[in-house]
Amino acid sequence: MEFLTAHGPALLFYLFAAMAxxxxxxxxxxxxxxxxxxxxxxxxxxxxxxxxxxNAEFVAVVQIFVYGGGIMVLFLFVIMLINLHRLHEVRMFAxxxxxxxxxxxxxxALFVFSFVGVGFGPALATPENMVSVEGQAAGNSxxxxxxxxxxxxxxxxxxxxxxxxxxxxxxxLGRRN
Amino acid sequence: xxxxxxxxGPTLFYYAFSPxxxxxVVVFVGVLPLIxxxxxxxxxxxxxxQVRTGPNRxxxxxxxQPIADIMKLLVKEDVIPNKAVKWxxxxxxxxxxxxxxxxxxxxxxxxxxxxxxxxxxxxxxDVNIGVLFVVALATIGVYGIIIGGxxxxxxxxxxxxxxxxxxxxxxEVPQGFSLVIPLLMAGTMSLQGIVGAQLExxxxxxxxxxxxxxxxxMIYLIAGVAExxxxxxxxxxxxxxxxxxxxxxxxxxxxxxxxxxxxANMIVISAVAVTLFLGGWARPFPNVEALSxxxxxxxxxxxxxxLWFSLKLSVFLFVYIWFRGTFPRxxxxxxxxxxxxxxxxxxxxxxxxxxxxxxxxx
Numbered sequence: 336m337e338f339l340t341a342h343g344p345a346l347l348f349y350l351f352a353a354m355a356x357x358x359x360x361x362x363x364x365x366x367x368x369x370x371x372x373x374x375x376x377x378x379x380x381x382x383x384x385x386x387x388x389x390n391a392e393f394v395a396v397v398q399i400f401v402y403g404g405g406i407m408v409l410f411l412f413v414i415m416l417i418n419l420h421r422l423h424e425v426r427m428f429a430x431x432x433x434x435x436x437x438x439x440x441x442x443x444a445l446f447v448f449s450f451v452g453v454g455f456g457p458a459l460a461t462p463e464n465m466v467s468v469e470g471q472a473a474g475n476s477x478x479x480x481x482x483x484x485x486x487x488x489x490x491x492x493x494x495x496x497x498x499x500x501x502x503x504x505x506x507x508l509g510r511r512n
Numbered sequence: 513x514x515x516x517x518x519x520x521g522p523t524l525f526y527y528a529f530s531p532x533x534x535x536x537v538v539v540f541v542g543v544l545p546l547i548x549x550x551x552x553x554x555x556x557x558x559x560x561x562q563v564r565t566g567p568n569r570x571x572x573x574x575x576x577q578p579i580a581d582i583m584k585l586l587v588k589e590d591v592i593p594n595k596a597v598k599w600x601x602x603x604x605x606x607x608x609x610x611x612x613x614x615x616x617x618x619x620x621x622x623x624x625x626x627x628x629x630x631x632x633x634x635x636x637x638d639v640n641i642g643v644l645f646v647v648a649l650a651t652i653g654v655y656g657i658i659i660g661g662x663x664x665x666x667x668x669x670x671x672x673x674x675x676x677x678x679x680x681x682x683x684e685v686p687q688g689f690s691l692v693i694p695l696l697m698a699g700t701m702s703l704q705g706i707v708g709a710q711l712e713x714x715x716x717x718x719x720x721x722x723x724x725x726x727x728x729x730m731i732y733l734i735a736g737v738a739e740x741x742x743x744x745x746x747x748x749x750x751x752x753x754x755x756x757x758x759x760x761x762x763x764x765x766x767x768x769x770x771x772x773x774x775x776a777n778m779i780v781i782s783a784v785a786v787t788l789f790l791g792g793w794a795r796p797f798p799n800v801e802a803l804s805x806x807x808x809x810x811x812x813x814x815x816x817x818x819l820w821f822s823l824k825l826s827v828f829l830f831v832y833i834w835f836r837g838t839f840p841r842x843x844x845x846x847x848x849x850x851x852x853x854x855x856x857x858x859x860x861x862x863x864x865x866x867x868x869x870x871x872x873x874x
Contacts, residue, residue, distance in 0.1 A: 373600075373659075392641050393641055393644070396645055396648045397648075399649075399652065400648040400651060403648070404647075404648060405681065405684065408651075408654060408677050409681060411655075411662075411677060415670060415673065475641070
């Protein structure tokens with residue numbers, strides 16, 4: 336019992352980190368696209384749990400709401416609509432293995448380098464890494480709102496304009512006539 | 513409450529009202545009986561609307577009908593189609609019911625201990641992201657329908673699942689926007705905090721920022737009916753075209769679980785509407801002194817809160833059944849038109865107007 340109360344969050348972290356990574360691997364190895372999409376959903380939800388463990392409840396719930404509730408439903412919709420059974424016969428992985436290995440190695444190197452600065456171990460909420468906004472202990476959503484709409488207002492607005500452009504572009508491409 | 517604590521002693525008192533006990537009470541004393549009798553009420557009210565009597569054979573006025581129904585569903589043969597994806601077929605009903613029940617954890621059925629001066633919170637928990645939590649879990653529920661429709665390996669089921677996915681995507685957006693409006697009015701996302709803000713401001717958010725509160729409420733109600741797949745938006749299970757939609761292949765208790773989920777979703781959506789727009793557990797017109805007899809001070813304040821909450825909730829549940837009895841089903845293109853061309857723009861304008869009002873005038 337004492338072991339659980341002391342190390343519970345860390346154990347949960349390793350469990351859900353393993354789930355997130357494992358299901359992410361399944362996303363690319365599953366031959367049935369439906370299974371792939373469901374694995375991606377599991378991965379998203381596990382990442383949401385990791386956010387909860389970091390006391391970032393706002394980001395966690397938005398992760399469930401936007402990725403779990405919105406984007407994955409759209410994916411599933413498309414997969415069900417265009418029946419992808421024929422994909423079974425297609426070679427799944429790209430032909431150029433050396434290029435793939437190169438990109439993979441570079442990515443791993445990038446991760447390792449960024450970990451070396453931070454150190455390894457479960458990312459959990461501790462009193463030291465709680466950030467206060469404007470010197471006040473604000474709730475999670477208030478802190479995010481303050482950063483987004485005060486400190487990083489311009490990048491935030493630019494990003495939203497980009498999204499709007501992408502949306503308009505998709506609509507124009509979709510309308511043939 | 514204080515006397516009870518003195519009798520039991522603090523430790524026993526704590527365990528008697530610990531979250532686990534509360535969850536058991538909410539699920540087994542509150543929600544499950546409510547759902548089974550909601551089904552009976554629905555059949556009775558539909559019978560009344562259609563000038564017939566409804567179930568009246570089992571027990572007086574058919575009062576034991578739900579028990580008979582549950583017994584029947586439990587002992588029925590459980591059929592899993594030969595070509596179904598078995599694990600997904602079994603998992604799907606649970607995915608519908610689970611999230612719907614988890615949401616009850618944050619619904620404030622009554623006042624907190626601090627508000628009544630007693631030792632008991634009349635809710636399971638209060639989280640500072642309450643509204644978002646509700647919305648996020650409600651969106652997870654649609655996976656049960658999609659996966660159920662897909663795994664049945666039947667055309668009707670697949671079409672039902674597809675329709676549900678499209679409907680959910682379309683109505684989530686106006687629902688989300690209409691939920692932001694009470695948040696703006698209250699300045700907090702905690703459901704208990706929103707009820708508190710309505711008490712403090714002495715008005716239901718339905719009437720606040722007139723007419724924007726009312727518009728937001730209407731949008732939420734329409735989107736809520738669509739999200740719970742009820743008439744007139746029950747296209748995922750449209751009997752006249754899809755047999756039974758996403759649950760065509762389901763039998764026995766698995767089929768009943770889909771229904772359980774649908775009714776639990778109805779209750780959740782009504783409870784959130786009551787909390788956000790109709791003052792939650794507070795009595796009507798909390799600012800009018802002359803009506804203070806409605807607080808029924810001879811009863812514990814918490815119980816009176818729960819009573820008002822249940823009364824408001826039952827009005828919504830009646831409206832749901834009333835809709836089913838009176839509205840014809842929408843066509844799919846009409847459904848999409850209503851969502852994308854009316855509700856989303858309207859909710860955006862309302863949100864903008866309330867924000868502007870709050871910035872300029874308050």
